[in-house]
Amino acid sequence: MKNNRSYKISMAAARVNAKLTQSEVAEIMKVSKQTIVNWENGKIVPGPAQFAMFCDICKATKDAISLPRT
Numbered sequence: 001m002k003n004n005r006s007y008k009i010s011m012a013a014a015r016v017n018a019k020l021t022q023s024e025v026a027e028i029m030k031v032s033k034q035t036i037v038n039w040e041n042g043k044i045v046p047g048p049a050q051f052a053m054f055c056d057i058c059k060a061t062k063d064a065i066s067l068p069r070t
Contacts (some may be wrong), residue, residue: 008066
């Protein structure tokens with residue numbers, strides 16, 4: 001029997017899976033490290049373009065990453 005469940009991972013897990021630090025992602029995205037921290041902790045949510053860039057950097061699909069609820 002095939003399992004077709006899809007699981008979502010957090011932004012932090014996607015970043016860690018990509019073997020990147022918060023500082024590295026921040027530098028690539030030209031935002032502060034605190035911005036990445038705030039996204040991962042759900043204090044703020046990235047805009048659509050920022051989220052798409054984050055997914056590209058982490059080599060994850062938008063559907064695979066669960067955005068934190070604010």
